[in-house]
Amino acid sequence: MAVPAAASVRDADRYRPPRVTGLVDLLDRQVRDRPYARALVVTGERVQLSYRALASLADEVAARLGGAGLGRGDAVGLICANTAEFVVALLGAARAGLVSAPLDPALPASQLSSRLTALGARAVLLDASASGRDVMLPVPAWSLRVDVSGAGAGAGAGAAVLELEPGVCDSAQVQGAALELSERDALVLFTAGTTDRAKMVPLTHANVAASLRTICATYELGPEDATVAVMPFFHGHGLFAALLSSLASGGCVLLPERGRFSAGTFWDDMRAVDATWFTAVPAIHEILLERSEREYPGPQAPPLKFVRSCSAPLNTATQRALERTFGAPLLSAYGMTESSHQATSEPLPQRGALRQGSVGRPTGVAVRVVDRGGRSCPAGVEGEVWVQGPTVARGYLADGDESARTFVDGWLRTGDLGALDEDGYLSLTGRIKNxxxxxxxxxxxxxxxxxxxxxxxxxxxxxxxxxxxxxxxxxxxxxxxxxxxxxxxxxxxxxxxxxxxxxxxxxxxxxxxxxxxxxxxxxxxxxxxxxxxx
The missing domain is CATH 3.30.300.30 (ANL, C-terminal domain)
Structure with a gap:
């Protein structure tokens, strides 16, 4: 049984998703129409950065990168926490025509090096949390610092300081993955799994734009919305669902102090930014629920439109308890790196019914559930979940065998088991390999x-x-x-x-x-x- 992309959003005339073509023009409409609206709230002092200021910082970094010997389509690593430096580096690299590969700053030096080498990166950008580590990397490491000391509550000015070491990795030595990249590509994300052999997923600007349009449309995100960055930006969940969708729709994202989620400051952060929603994995929802009796501010909490859960199964008992405690619907979503994050989601209550145990309907993609012979299963019958659409990557970099196994005739074989009901809602039952x-x-x-x-x-x-x-x-x-x-x-x-x-x-x-x-x-x-x- 296949569910077409057209079934994912109803009454589309009531909401218009942002018109972006990728990371390059992500801020353009907001800079034109709402230049002094807040885009980010950063540091422990909760300094506001406007869209105009953020775009100016990104342009400043783009100019420095373009003058440092990097060519369009070259790959650069990003080793940053959820900081202003990450956002400025990502958007600056995109404006310079480069392909960014976010990396987990907590990885051991050997794994950071192996990933940068496999990618064929020509340089890596670091924020203060990463540049303070005594780590030898196989490519030039450039420290980036965003100074917001001069930012005002209205204009939100700032300055970017990029410390460039002489030279970049010799382009003649770049092998493998980097040779498959071009300026059409926006990102390379590393899949979860065995850290030394993580697969590299190239995502084009078109993939990114399609993902952001469907995420924004699913939750009807707009300039009045704000959130707190809970999930790390080096994975699709935090990157697409929290950061990029908010910026594309003109909303605001608060980046917690030191760029990491803290349950102890979460509700203060939510109130500081007047958050209307947030997204997290079930483990974090469990932590917030466990601490809610002593930390949830009750009537002083900002009223939430919804809470989102993704990246792992959320049990029904926790979902209902969260809804009772936070007074907002909890919407389960399903996605993967290879589909530019989101593939399905429960709809907003005004857009459709919530189904217990479901991860919702397709959002901008087609979904099939197939048997071992590749035939579509009837409604209610378990099989492997396959996904097809404009958010799906073209394959893995430098891994033709795994690409051939996973990407079949335009369909992404997810390796997840599930079933579709008569209305196209997907329920997941596990992983084949588990x-x-x-x-x-x-x-x-x-x-x-x-x-x-x-x-x-x-x-x-x-x-x-x-x-x-x-x-x-x-x-x-x-x-x-x-x-x-x-x-x-x-x-x-x-x-x-x-x-x-x-x-x-x-x-x-x-x-x-x-x-x-x-x-x-x-x-x-x-x-x-x-x-x-x-």
């Missing part, structure tokens, strides 16, 4: 985790395969309980027996203090397997 094979019975760890999370007293859970000589694999679970009313092991197992098939009930259940998470905020299944499965 399935546990217990004596021939295929078990979705995500399904078992969702049941465990519904057990009273359980905060979060991770389910994994335990090797077994008889069955091949058995079901293991690591569970974090809430204190002081946390459930005991036997109580949790009784709950599982009442809500799961007998073969799905964990054969081993460990109570643990915390679970490991990736930098993106999703459950680190490789770490879970290594830590608990032996």
């Amino acid at each position: 399935l546990i094979n217990r004596g021939g019975e295929k078990i979705s760890p995500e399904h078992v985790e969702d049941i465990l999370a519904g057990c009273p007293g359980v905060a979060e859970a991770a389910v994994f395969a335990v090797p077994d000589a008889v069955y091949g694999q058995r079901v293991g679970a690591a569970v974090v309980v809430r204190e002081p009313d946390g459930a005991g092991r036997e109580e949790i197992l009784r709950y599982c027996r009442d809500h799961l098939a007998a073969f799905e009930v964990p054969d081993r259940l460990d109570l643990v203090a915390a679970l490991p998470y990736t930098a993106k905020g999703g459950l680190d299944r490789k770490a879970v397997q290594a830590r608990y499965a032996s």
Whole structure:
């Protein structure tokens, strides 16, 4: 069953998404129509930067980069937290015709180096958090500092200081991935997974523009909206859904102090910017919910239009609790790096019904659910989720074999299992590669985790395969309980027996203090397997 892109947005005449063609003209309309409107709120002092000031800073950096020996289509790395430096570097590089590759500043030096080398980057831009590290990189590292000390509440002036070392990486030495890039490309994002072998996803300016138009249209974002950057910008979730969609629609983004999410200052940040929405992964939603009794400001909190969740499954119990606490609908979305982030989302309440357990309808793409033979499954039948549309990347850089396996006849094979209902709403049931094979019975760890999370007293859970000589694999679970009313092991197992098939009930259940998470905020299944499965 396939759902066409046209089904993703209804009553389109009531909202006009921004007319952007990519990162290069992302700010242009706002600079023309609303030059002194706030674009960013930055630093611990919460200084406002206007659209005019942000564009001026980006142009300043673009001129410096263009005069430093870089050619159009060259790749540069960005190693920055969620800071003004990241935003200025990204937009400045785009205006200079360069391709930006954001990297996680927390990666070890060896992994940063291997990614820059695989990409064929000719230089890397660093903010203060990264430039202070004693790290040897294979390309020239240029420090960027954005000085907002002269910014006023209205005009929002500022200055960019880019410290260029002599020369850039010799273009004759650039190999592999960089040879596949051109000035049509805007970004190269690294997929989550095995960090030393992360795949490189090239996204064109057209991919970016299509993604931003559909995200803005889905949530009807406009100049009156504001948000706090919770997710890191080196992944698609924070980059597309929070930062770029806000700037494209004329809204405002607050960048927390030191460029990192802090649960302790989150609600103060939300009030400071009069936020109307925010987006996060389930792990962060759980943290905010856990702390809400003592930290949520109640009537003093800014009224929210919606809250968004993406990048990992959110259990239904948490979703409903968040809606009751924050007084706003929680909209689940689904996306991946290869589709320029968002592929489906639950609609705003005025645009359609919310479906329990669903990640919504397609947004600007077509979605199919197919069986092992590549045939479309009927409504309600589980299969692999495939995505096609203008946001989908052309393949992976320097990895033809993996591209051929993943991108088939214009369709992106996501590796996710799910089903479409009669109205085109998608429900996800797990990852193909995560399935546990217990004596021939295929078990979705995500399904078992969702049941465990519904057990009273359980905060979060991770389910994994335990090797077994008889069955091949058995079901293991690591569970974090809430204190002081946390459930005991036997109580949790009784709950599982009442809500799961007998073969799905964990054969081993460990109570643990915390679970490991990736930098993106999703459950680190490789770490879970290594830590608990032996």
